[in-house]
Amino acid sequence: MPATDQALADGVRRRDRRALAKAITLLESTRADHRARADALLDALLPHTGNAVRIGLSGVPGVGKSTFIEALGLQLIAQGHRVAVLAVDPSSSVSGGSILGDKTRMEQLSVRDEAFIRPSPASGTLGGVAEKTREVLLLCEAAGHDVVIVETVGVGQSETAVAGMTDLFVLLQLPNAGDDLQAIKKGVMELADLVVINKADLDPAAATRAQAQITSALRVFGQQGNPAHGTAAPVMQASGLKGEGVAAFWALVMQHVEARRASGAFALRRQRQAQDWLWDLVRNRLLADFRAHPAVKRELPAALAEVSAARSAPSVAARRLLQLFESNNS
Numbered sequence: 001m002p003a004t005d006q007a008l009a010d011g012v013r014r015r016d017r018r019a020l021a022k023a024i025t026l027l028e029s030t031r032a033d034h035r036a037r038a039d040a041l042l043d044a045l046l047p048h049t050g051n052a053v054r055i056g057l058s059g060v061p062g063v064g065k066s067t068f069i070e071a072l073g074l075q076l077i078a079q080g081h082r083v084a085v086l087a088v089d090p091s092s093s094v095s096g097g098s099i100l101g102d103k104t105r106m107e108q109l110s111v112r113d114e115a116f117i118r119p120s121p122a123s124g125t126l127g128g129v130a131e132k133t134r135e136v137l138l139l140c141e142a143a144g145h146d147v148v149i150v151e152t153v154g155v156g157q158s159e160t161a162v163a164g165m166t167d168l169f170v171l172l173q174l175p176n177a178g179d180d181l182q183a184i185k186k187g188v189m190e191l192a193d194l195v196v197i198n199k200a201d202l203d204p205a206a207a208t209r210a211q212a213q214i215t216s217a218l219r220v221f222g223q224q225g226n227p228a229h230g231t232a233a234p235v236m237q238a239s240g241l242k243g244e245g246v247a248a249f250w251a252l253v254m255q256h257v258e259a260r261r262a263s264g265a266f267a268l269r270r271q272r273q274a275q276d277w278l279w280d281l282v283r284n285r286l287l288a289d290f291r292a293h294p295a296v297k298r299e300l301p302a303a304l305a306e307v308s309a310a311r312s313a314p315s316v317a318a319r320r321l322l323q324l325f326e327s328n329n330s
Helices: 003-013 017-028 032-048 065-078 133-142 157-163 175-179 182-186 204-221 246-263 265-292 294-308 314-327
Strands: 053-059 083-089 115-121 147-151 168-173 194-197 235-237
Touching: 003 017, 003 032, 003 133, 017 032, 017 115, 017 133, 032 133, 053 065, 053 157, 053 246, 065 083, 065 147, 065 246, 083 133, 115 133, 133 147, 157 168, 168 246, 175 204, 194 204, 194 246, 204 235, 235 246, 246 265, 265 294, 265 314, 294 314
Parallel strands: 053 147, 053 168, 083 115, 083 147, 168 194, 194 235
Antiparallel strands: none
8 A cells, every 4th residue: 555545544543534534535536546545445444444333314305314413413422422424415317416515404513523424426326325335434434433324315215225234224204204104115114223203393293193103004014023123113203403302312223233233133234234235346347347348339229229119128138238248258
């Protein structure tokens, strides 16, 4: 590793915020030479990772994710924790740009030395999780942050991406959520390890109804809950704005984590996530190589036209393209 990159790794380990930001920028670069340096940096810091509680948090726009995270982060810092927030903003399908405004929505948390907030564009990545989020999470752990929160874009089936990289997946719902359980049909509820009815102070009666209805629905749709821990996901009320229920939320998080550690499920989940990450990268690279292959590039437009016009079955066209790819790489 070059001396400059070794100095960068040392800076991350010293909890230097500037070094951490520079290391993340290096990871997010698309340049081939930067990718090689980033890989070496990750390998050097890997022994210092894995000690944080990783929380995925999702919910519809307006549910108060940023406010809830700020309230939680400030309470955790008061208890001696160091908190990192990886906030993934939606990217425009037209311009590709993102607002990246999460830091401005967490004004108090963003100025604390014990906190690190990194907004990143989703850039069309499945599940609203930025492509480099897993790597950035490791860097934050190496920098001494013992709680890492991944705030994701929206809700839907693709939220399996964040559930597959964290220890606990949390879904925030509004007090009127119990009147419309469409999210359950999408499957996102079944991924949740914990459901929080946020903004419960706005309409306590509606929040109580929502809590009861979602609890009942989770038992029915989830066949007594998330198979990851064998029981129905707890449903609780909170108010991020007023800080109500935040301490109870953290107590439930630690209860969940400790139970999994005691059973051995925690370590197995981390191992499975690491293996899944490897295969995701392999699939992405193979697809990129497939699309860039000269023979495939020549034949792909005609194959797509044939499939679109129903003159060729997609399976037949796919096999033909794969044969071109494999015969030229054998």
